[in-house]
Amino acid sequence: MFRKTRIASILSLLTASLALTACGGSDDSPAWPPTPTVIAHRGASALRPEHTLAAYQKAIDDGADIIEPDLVITKDGVLVDRHENALCILNADGSVKEATTNVADRPEFASRKTTKTIDGTAITGWFAEDFTLAELKTLRARERIPTVRPANTAYNDQFEVPTLQEVIDLAKAQSKATGRTIGIEPETKHPSYFKSIGMPLEAPLLAVLEKNGWNSKDAPVFVQSFEVANLKEIRQKSSVRLVQLLSNSGRPYDFVLQGAANTKTYADMTTPDGLREIATYANVVGAHKDLVIPVKDGALGTPTALVANAHAQNLALHIWTLRPENNFLPASLKGAPTSDPSVRGDSITEIQTFLKAGVDGFFTDDPAVGRAAVNGLKK
Numbered sequence: 001m002f003r004k005t006r007i008a009s010i011l012s013l014l015t016a017s018l019a020l021t022a023c024g025g026s027d028d029s030p031a032w033p034p035t036p037t038v039i040a041h042r043g044a045s046a047l048r049p050e051h052t053l054a055a056y057q058k059a060i061d062d063g064a065d066i067i068e069p070d071l072v073i074t075k076d077g078v079l080v081d082r083h084e085n086a087l088c089i090l091n092a093d094g095s096v097k098e099a100t101t102n103v104a105d106r107p108e109f110a111s112r113k114t115t116k117t118i119d120g121t122a123i124t125g126w127f128a129e130d131f132t133l134a135e136l137k138t139l140r141a142r143e144r145i146p147t148v149r150p151a152n153t154a155y156n157d158q159f160e161v162p163t164l165q166e167v168i169d170l171a172k173a174q175s176k177a178t179g180r181t182i183g184i185e186p187e188t189k190h191p192s193y194f195k196s197i198g199m200p201l202e203a204p205l206l207a208v209l210e211k212n213g214w215n216s217k218d219a220p221v222f223v224q225s226f227e228v229a230n231l232k233e234i235r236q237k238s239s240v241r242l243v244q245l246l247s248n249s250g251r252p253y254d255f256v257l258q259g260a261a262n263t264k265t266y267a268d269m270t271t272p273d274g275l276r277e278i279a280t281y282a283n284v285v286g287a288h289k290d291l292v293i294p295v296k297d298g299a300l301g302t303p304t305a306l307v308a309n310a311h312a313q314n315l316a317l318h319i320w321t322l323r324p325e326n327n328f329l330p331a332s333l334k335g336a337p338t339s340d341p342s343v344r345g346d347s348i349t350e351i352q353t354f355l356k357a358g359v360d361g362f363f364t365d366d367p368a369v370g371r372a373a374v375n376g377l378k379k
C-alpha cells in the first residue's frame with residue numbers, strides 16, 4: 001500500500017515538473033500564467049488613457065492575462081498607478097509638453113508646480129508625491145500621446161488615477177467574473193529617487209501584496225524594476241516573482257548612482273554571465289524588444305541568443321512593448337499612409353515573429369491584437 005502510494009506521488013511530481021518545464025517555468029514554479037502571456041501595458045492603452053481602471057477593464061475584456069500598473073507614491077504614502085511621478089510636464093516656455101492628468105488646469109494646485117531632478121533629468125511640472133491621495137483623486141486622466149491616439153482624447157477628464165489596491169480589487173473581481181486568473185505586473189518607478197526623498201516604494205508594495213494574500217511565489221504577481229538593488233531588497237523579504245527589466249541602452253539608475261564602483265550596463269546584463277547573476281534574485285527578464293529581434297533595414301532582423309540564454313538560466317522572458325500604430329512599428333510593417341503615426345499597421349505579424357523567437361510573454365498596448373496574434377499561431 002505504502003509502496004503504491006509512494007510511486008503514485010513520485011509519478012505525480014514528475015508529471016507536474018514536466019508540465020512546468022514545458023511552459024517555461026522553473027521546476028518549483030506554479031502553472032500560472034498561461035504562455036505565451038498577454039500583458040496589458042498600462043492597460044489597453046491604445047484604446048483608453050493609460051493607467052486607468054477603464055484601460056485595465058478594456059484589457060481584461062480583450063483577453064489580457066495580466067494588467068500592468070506602473071507605481072509611484074502619494075504624499076500620504078499610497079501607491080498609485082502612473083508611468084512617472086510627473087502628472088504633467090511643462091516645456092521651458094510653460095506650455096504643456098506631456099500630460100497624463102488635467103492638473104495644469106486646476107488653479108488650486110498651481111502653487112504645486114515645481115522643478116525636480118528625477119534620475120538625472122530636470123523636470124518642471126506637478127508630481128504625485130506632492131499630492132495626498134484625496135487631492136490626487138480629484139484629478140482626471142488624459143491621453144498622453146494625442147497625436148498618435150486621437151480617439152482616446154474622447155475619454156479625457158473622465159477617469160481617476162487608480163491606487164494599486166483598486167487595480168488588485170479589479171483583477172480579483174474579474175478573475176471571479178471571467179473564470180480566468182487575471183494577474184498584475186506592477187513596476188516600481190524611480191525606486192532610488194523615492195528612497196532618496198524618504199518615500200521608498202518597496203515596503204508599501206509588499207504591505208499591499210501581503211494584505212491581499214499575494215506576497216508569495218504562487219501569487220498572480222510579477223514585480224518589475226529597471227533598477228537592481230530594489231529587486232534584490234525585495235527578494236530578501238519576499239518570494240514574489242520578480243522581473244529584471246533590461247533596456248536597449250544605458251544602465252540601471254542605481255548603478256549610475258554608484259559611480260565608478262559599478263560601471264555595468266544593460267548590455268552587460270544581457271550576456272550569459274549577466275543573466276546568471278539576474279537568476280540569483282529574479283524569475284523573469286523583461287527585455288526591450290530590440291534585444292530579442294533587432295530592426296535591420298526597416299524590418300525585423302535575425303533573433304539574438306537572448307531567449308535561449310535566458311532560458312538556460314531558468315529565466316522566463318517578457319518583452320516590451322508591442323504597439324499597433326505606425327509610430328511604433330518597423331517600416332516594413334507600417335500601414336498606409338505610412339507617414340501617419342496614428343494609422344495601425346501589421347502588429348499581428350510583429351507579435352507572431354517574437355512568439356516564434358520563443359518569448360514567454362509580451363507587453364502590448366492592445367491586448368485584443370495580442371490575443372489574436374497568439375490564437376492565430378495556435379491554428
Ligand code: G3P
Nearest residue numbers: 041070187224286320363
Ligand atoms: O515594464 C515594461 C515596460 O512597461 C517598460 O517600459 O517605460 O513603458 O514602463 P515603460
Ligand code: CA
Nearest residue numbers: 068069070187
Ligand atoms: Ca512599465
